Amino acid sequence: MTTISQAPAPVVAPGRLFIDGEWRDAADGGTRPTVSPVDGSETAPIAHGTPADVDAAVRAARQAFDSGPWSRMGGHERARVLLAVADLIERDAEEIAYRETVDMGKPIMFARQEVPFVAMAYRYFAGLATQLSGATRPTATPTFTYTLREPVGVVGAITPFNFPLVLATTKLAPALAAGNTVVHKPSEATPLSALKIAELFAEAGLPAGVLNVITGPGAELGQALSAHPAVDKISFTGSTAVGREIIRTAAESLKKVTMELGGKSPNIVFADAYLDQAVQQAFFGIFYNKGEICTAGSRLLVQRPVYEEVVGKLVEQAAATLPGNPLDPQTLFGPLAHRAQFEKVTEYTRIGRAEGAALLTGGEAYRPEGLEGGLYFRPTVFGDVDSAMRIAQEEIFGPVLSVIPFDTEEDAIALANGTQYGLAAGVHTSDVKRAHRVARALKAGTCWINTYNLFDPAVPFGGYKASGFGREFGPEALESYTQTKSVWTDLS
Numbered sequence: 001m002t003t004i005s006q007a008p009a010p011v012v013a014p015g016r017l018f019i020d021g022e023w024r025d026a027a028d029g030g031t032r033p034t035v036s037p038v039d040g041s042e043t044a045p046i047a048h049g050t051p052a053d054v055d056a057a058v059r060a061a062r063q064a065f066d067s068g069p070w071s072r073m074g075g076h077e078r079a080r081v082l083l084a085v086a087d088l089i090e091r092d093a094e095e096i097a098y099r100e101t102v103d104m105g106k107p108i109m110f111a112r113q114e115v116p117f118v119a120m121a122y123r124y125f126a127g128l129a130t131q132l133s134g135a136t137r138p139t140a141t142p143t144f145t146y147t148l149r150e151p152v153g154v155v156g157a158i159t160p161f162n163f164p165l166v167l168a169t170t171k172l173a174p175a176l177a178a179g180n181t182v183v184h185k186p187s188e189a190t191p192l193s194a195l196k197i198a199e200l201f202a203e204a205g206l207p208a209g210v211l212n213v214i215t216g217p218g219a220e221l222g223q224a225l226s227a228h229p230a231v232d233k234i235s236f237t238g239s240t241a242v243g244r245e246i247i248r249t250a251a252e253s254l255k256k257v258t259m260e261l262g263g264k265s266p267n268i269v270f271a272d273a274y275l276d277q278a279v280q281q282a283f284f285g286i287f288y289n290k291g292e293i294c295t296a297g298s299r300l301l302v303q304r305p306v307y308e309e310v311v312g313k314l315v316e317q318a319a320a321t322l323p324g325n326p327l328d329p330q331t332l333f334g335p336l337a338h339r340a341q342f343e344k345v346t347e348y349t350r351i352g353r354a355e356g357a358a359l360l361t362g363g364e365a366y367r368p369e370g371l372e373g374g375l376y377f378r379p380t381v382f383g384d385v386d387s388a389m390r391i392a393q394e395e396i397f398g399p400v401l402s403v404i405p406f407d408t409e410e411d412a413i414a415l416a417n418g419t420q421y422g423l424a425a426g427v428h429t430s431d432v433k434r435a436h437r438v439a440r441a442l443k444a445g446t447c448w449i450n451t452y453n454l455f456d457p458a459v460p461f462g463g464y465k466a467s468g469f470g471r472e473f474g475p476e477a478l479e480s481y482t483q484t485k486s487v488w489t490d491l492s
C-alpha cells in the first residue's frame, strides 16, 4: 500500500497564481493551506488570490486574445499544443493522480483512470480544432455569403471540487481548441491538479496569457470573474444555487453563460431487468466517487416484484464496503472531500430518519485505523422512501441512496421526472422497446440503458431543467465556445 508520506510530492511552486505565463504571489502575498480529507493533514500552501489578482488575470487573457497569436492561428497549430499537453499529462500521470487523491479523497484507482481519459479528451478537441468551419448559404439576392466560426473571447471557467481534473478539461480543451483565452478558477477545496495542468500547458508552448489560474476564496473570486467587464463568457460547473447567482451577476455585462449544475438522478430498475447487473449499476451509480458526482443515481426506483431482492443485494454490498485510505490501490470508497461535505451528508441522514425513511445501512461516520483525522462516512441506503421527502428531492451530493418502490412504467416515469433536476437517468430492463420508450420520456440530458456513469469526449453532456444548459464534450462543446459571423459579398 502507498502511504501519503511515500507518494510523490507536488512539484509546482506552491502558493502561487499562474498569470500571464508566470507564477506570481497573490496581490497581498496571502496563502492558505489545503487540508487533505485523507487524514486531515495540511497538503500544500495555496495562494489566496484577491479581486486584484482576478483583474490581472483577466487583463492578461484579454491582451492575449486581442493581440493574438492564439486567437488567430490555424486550428492545426492550436492542435499541436493540445496534443503536446496530452502527452505531458500521460508523462506525469502518477503525480496528477496523486494530487487528485490527496486533494479530494478520490480513490487512486479511479484517479489513475481519469488521467488517460483527460489526455484522450485533449486529443479529441485537438482533432476538432482542425475541423472548425462555417458554411456557404444560398440567399434570395445575388450574393456570395458565408459564415465564419470565431472564438468568443475571454472565458471565465469556474469548476467544482468533485472532479477537479476532468471538469477543468471539459472547459479548457474546447475553449482553447476554439481559440479563446481562459481564466480558470478551480474550487478552493481542490486546486492542486489545476496548477499542475497550467504548468504542463506552459511546457507545451501555450503563449503567455492564454491560460491563467487563480486560486483562493471561491465566492469572492468567482463573483469578481463573473462581474468583470472584460470577460466574454462564463462557463460554470457547480451547484444550482451558485449558478443562479452567477447568471444574475453576468447579466449586467450580458456575458454568455453555460451552466452545468446539480442533479438528483433516477436509476430505474424494472422487474424484467438483468438483476445482478442492475444491482452493480445501482451500487456504482450512487457510490462511485463517494456519491460526490453530479450524475449520482441517488434515487433508485425499483419495481415492486423485485424490490426486496434488489434492495437486499444492494444493502449487503453497501454494508460490506468500508471506507478506506484512498491512496491504497485496492480502496473503492474514500473519504468525503471536505468538512462542509461531511457535515452536509451527516445532516441529510438525520433528515432522512426524521422524515420516517428506513435506514437500511450506513448513516454514520467511520474511523479507519490511523486515519482518525479523515472525513470517512459509510455508504448509506434509505428504503421505503416517499418521493416527497427531502432526501428524495434535494441534492445531497454524497453516498446516500434513497430507494423508492413503484408499480407501473407510467409511475416510474412520473417519479423519475418529479424533481426540479434533469441531469441524468438510468433505465434497467431486458425489453428493448420499453428501454427506448422510457429513455425518450425522461427529462434528462443523459440516459443510460442497462449501464450507468459512462462518459466519452465525443458524447455531449449537460442538463435539462434546473440541471443547467449548454453541453460539454462532443462537437456541441466546441460550438459553445464560438460565435457565428455572416459575411455578405455583392455579386450583382
Ligand code: NAD
Pocket: 158, 159, 160, 161, 162, 163, 167, 185, 186, 187, 188, 217, 218, 219, 220, 221, 222, 223, 226, 237, 238, 239, 240, 242, 243, 245, 246, 259, 260, 261, 262, 263, 293, 294, 295, 395, 397, 423, 462, 463, 467, 468
Ligand atoms: P459550488 O457551486 O459550491 O462551487 C462551484 C465553484 O463555484 C467553485 O469553484 C466555487 O469556488 C465557486 N463559487 C462558489 N460561490 C461562488 C459565487 N458566489 N460566485 C461564483 N463562483 C462561486 O459547487 P461545489 O460544492 O464545488 O460542487 C458540487 C456541485 O457541483 C453539485 O451541485 C454538483 O451537482 C455540481 N456539479 C455539476 C456537474 C455537471 O456537470 N452538471 C459536474 C460536477 C458537479
